[in-house]
Amino acid sequence: MKKKILVVDDEELLTRTFARLLEKRNYEVLVASRAEDALIMAEEENFDLILCDIRMPGRNGVETIRDIRALRERDGKSPVPVIFLTGFADGALEEEAQALKPIAYVFKPFDTVKLLELVESAVPIT
């Protein structure tokens, strides 16, 4: 059974890149370009990891993760681990994001090797 990873980003270039990168590493990757889609997906599927962009049109990454976790808590499921991705620093938002205890808080553009290491240590490939 492949581990499932959800990638949330409004930038299609990136979601497609992440999908290719992670699929090559034998993960099952689902992609959402909006917070609402991510919420629906998270309700339907059980993800092992979520890669989430912070700044998105509509609800931002931090709110999205908070909503997903709240949903899972309601259904009696464990909180899903998350890696936040961001283009630039935003003090207040970063503080909120850190409060959700993510695996990492990564600035774009990132080092691919390092990112893969992070993902693989969080969700070991079976």
Add this chain to the structure above:
Amino acid sequence: MSEAVKLSSYFLNLYAVPVAVVSSLILATGLFVFLQQKRSPTNCSFFFLCLCIGFWLYGISAVYCSRDPEIALRWYRWVTFLGVAHIAPMVYLFSVQWLKLYENQKRWVKGSFVLAALFYFTSVTTPFGIVKMREHFWGFYPEYGVAGRVFLVFFFASFLAAFLNFFSALRKEADSLRKRQIGLITVAFLISVTGSVDYLPKISSWELYPFGYLCVLSWILMVAYSIVRYRMMDIETVIHKTIMWSIVSSVFTIPLILFSYFGKETLIDLQPISFTGIVIGLVILFGVYARYVQPAIDHLFQRRRWDLLRAYERFTDELVHLRDLGELTGHIVQTIKGIFYVQEMSLLLSKDEKGGFDCVKSVPEGTRLHVERSTAFFSWLERNDVLVVREYLELDPKYELIKDEARKYFESANGQLCLPLVVSGRLLGVINIGQKANLKPFGAAETNFLSDLRRTAAIALSNSLRSIQMQENLRRWNVELEKKVEERTKELKETQAQLVQAEKLASIGTLAGGIAHEINNPLTAVLTNAQMLKMSGEVEDKESLDLIEEGAKRCKTIIEKLMKYARKTVEVERFQEVDVNKVVETVCNFLEYQLKQENIEVIAAPSKVGPVSGIANELEQVLTNLILNSRDAIRDSGRKGRVEIKTDQQNGFVNVTISDNGVGIKKETLSRIFDPFYTTKDVGKGTGLGLTICAAIVEKHKGNISAASEEGRGASFTIQFLATKGEPLSGKNNEEEDLSCRR
């Protein structure tokens, strides 16, 4: 003795009346002179002289009125002779006091008084002085005995001594005015000596009416005039008026008395109606005289004074219409000149509070005269505010202190009178008046007139000067205001230019930040995919992938810088208390190796500084950037390099200065070095963002960065931060670290 106090022992002798009247006049004159200046020995001795004359003349009146020769003799011995005996020594004393010879002649003065007392004692106690009374047509008159004749010798000797004093003084005196005064008194003495005709009937049986008292009256009046004239009293008017009044009155009264004396029998025989008619007629006549004739005479005599009054009124009337200083001074000078026909005149004015006085108007025109405010005479004028007459300087003790100064001043101004113009205790100016064309002195009425005129003139001049001052102030304020407006406009323009520049930079920042953000995602895709391909090993041309990766990484650096400039920092850092010396140390340690390789000496010279609020990483970045810029500049110069980093604290600011001996910065470049994308480095070597980011970071720290350079010799950058505490934080122990940084 009891007979002497009985009224029946006396009768009204008409010859006694003028004698008594003259006596009263002389006593009044003596008192008047005495009251002018009570402390003056001259005035006192004059008063005592008049008192003696009073004793003499009142005594003689009593003698004339006596019915009994015994009583007359007693009056003469006790009262009249008391006066007569002391007149001579008093005259002598007066001459001595007047001429200030008392110290030299005091023994003679005292001796003469002792002798006079002796003669008086002799006349009272013995019959040798005054033998008996002889009856003449004017009444009883004494006959002098042996002692009386000796007394006459003493009397004339005393007079001679006084006369000699005056005469020698007259010859010695150089001052023309004083000479005139002494001359007048000497003449008065000569007249008074004629009064001694009174002695003729005393030593012989000659029936000569003793009219000496009239000579004495004229003498006393002349002396009084001479004393008082030079004390600025209006005695002239008093004397003139008295004389005129007596003459005019006698014109009416003498015929009336004569008529009533000779026509008394006709008057008694007159019908009551006719008598009443005559009395009514006389009353009407007297009324007409008192109402019209006397004032007309007064007016005739006082015409000069009346003219002056009219002139003064005209002067003030015209003054009201004059505002201009030139017209005003002209009017003042012309008025005085027109009234007194003065040959020379000058009007001195001071244009400000502290300056000296300059001649602004004069007769003849073009007089040059300058007097400092601080001169003693002018200070005195300002304090005393009185008109000064040159003639009186020598005579009046109140001028004693400034006599010499004033005399010099009068000589330089060629004046006779000096009229200070004082308003509210401040000397505005002075009017100097020279001699009149007829060379006559200024009378009391004239000086009074001038004194009034100067007050009015002073007020008018003060107003005019004030208005000039105000106009001048207005003009100056206007100029100042214009200058200020100009300055402010310039400042405003500069500020506006700075604002425009700041706005421009901010827009560039926002734009750049936006672009950077937009590019960031695609760039991440490029980089990630390139790295992904490399990892997979699926692509044969690995070098191309490397180039893509390198290009993307450089773009990443540019984007990071741009974001920093736009204050969208990639990493979040907190403001903390930072020790600037530590930052310097870290940067020095970091760069030492690299710079040593390039033969560049790095000298850190920290001194005690307080902490600043900041982000250590960013400050390190700024410092690194600046030091690396220095390195580039030194590299271009090709000489042995030297970079010095100094820290210090002044007035609550922590300063970091980085100076090098590189190529320096061109003057025209200096103003643009902090602009984004401005670079002098070769294409591809500099982004033109290094100093822009430094400036942005420093600005974020609420600090200030500035650059100075001398082209070809090096450049220095100073960064200034506000210290969080007043006291420096790091101290002496930094010296060692300092050495460790020195290469």
